[in-house]
Each structure stands twice: as structure tokens, then as C-alpha cells.
Amino acid sequence: MADAKQKSASVSQRRDSARKDERIQRTRARIDAAFIDLLHRRAYGSIRVSDITKKAGVGRATFYAHYETKDALLRSQFDRMVAPMFLSAPAQACRIDATFFFEHMRTAPELYRTFMGPEGGTAPRVLRDCFEDRFRRLLQPSGAVSSVASRQLQESAIARFVASSLITIIECWLERGARETSPQVQSLFSELVGPGVTAALAKSSA
DSSP states (O other), X not given: OHHHHHHHHHHHHHHHHHHHHHHHHHHHHHHHHHHHHHHTTSOGGGOOHHHHHHHHTOOHHHHHXXXXXXXXXXXXXXXXXXXXXXXXXXXXXXXXXXXXXXXXHXXXXXXXXXXXXXXXXXXXXXXXXXXXXXXXXXXXXXXXXXXXXXXXXXXXXXXXXXXXXXXXXXXXXHHTTSOSOHHHHHHHHHHHHHHHHHHHHXXXXX
């Protein structure tokens, strides 16, 4: 009898936990959707947390239970939606295939202008950090993390070099109306960063 009660209580707890997880996921999905919708209408720098909570229909406390800041929300969206667009490409000089990312930009240039424009606020810095983190992971062999200070400096410098080059290409491409195809932009990206990345990685493996 006692075992039956314990099993029943365990099942009830799992159900309560599952319902709580579903509520959390639904709330986060509402916040994410509200954020994306606002980005299609306004520049990132002009969007406040209160705008997001109002659009999502949640309180400020609820927002902060999921995200520490608006920038944290942007980082979360980058990790979930943008980071997977960058792929490891060992056969290419730059070692990174950003074709999918460039194609996404080409189909939604106005979304990226909300980040890169004069009213982008903290978005350029946040995105650069996100790009750097993604590239650092892609360029590290087998995801290894070096404990040598000089190697860490080199890895950080390479990631920042690639991220800064990417941002420069994005800005120039958008200013020109994003007329070139995604493979053409990927080719330019590879031509610009390839020699530096190849030389640095060759030196680090020597």
C-alpha cells in the first residue's frame, strides 16, 4: 500500500513538473515571438524591455526570470537561430561556411539593418561577441580548449578578426542593397579572411 502511494506521488510530481516545463516553454516562446515581431518594426536600440513584455503579455518579473537583460535575449536568439547557420568547412581557406547565413540576410535585410544601423544600440557589440564565440568554436580542432595563454590570445584574435571581417562585409553588402548572391558573398568572405586564418592555424599547429 505504501509503495502504491509513493508511486502515485511520484507520477503526480512528474506531471506537475511536466506542466511547469510546458508553461515555461510557452512563456519563453511568447517573449521570443514578441521580440522578433518588434525587430521587424523598430531598431534594436529603440526597443525597451517594457515594449517586449507588453507585446508578449507578461510582467517584467516574468521576463527577468527568463532573461537577465535585453542583450541576453538577443544572445539567446543568436544561439538558437543564427549560430547553426555557420558551418565548419575545413576544405575552404577560411574554414567557415557562412552561405546559409548570407542567404538568410539576403531574404530579410531589414531585420539585420535593425542591428547594424545607427539606432542599433548595443546590438553591434553583442553580435560581434556572438560571432566571435561561434567562430572560436568552429576553428578549434575537435572543440579543444587551450590552457596556454599565448594560444588563447591567438584563438581570441583569430575569432575577432573573422568576426570583424564578417561585420564589415555585412555592412557593405547591405549598403549596396544586398544585390550579390550568397555564394558570391561567401567567396568574398573566404578570400578576405582565408589567408590570415590559414597562416595562423598553420603556425599554431607547427
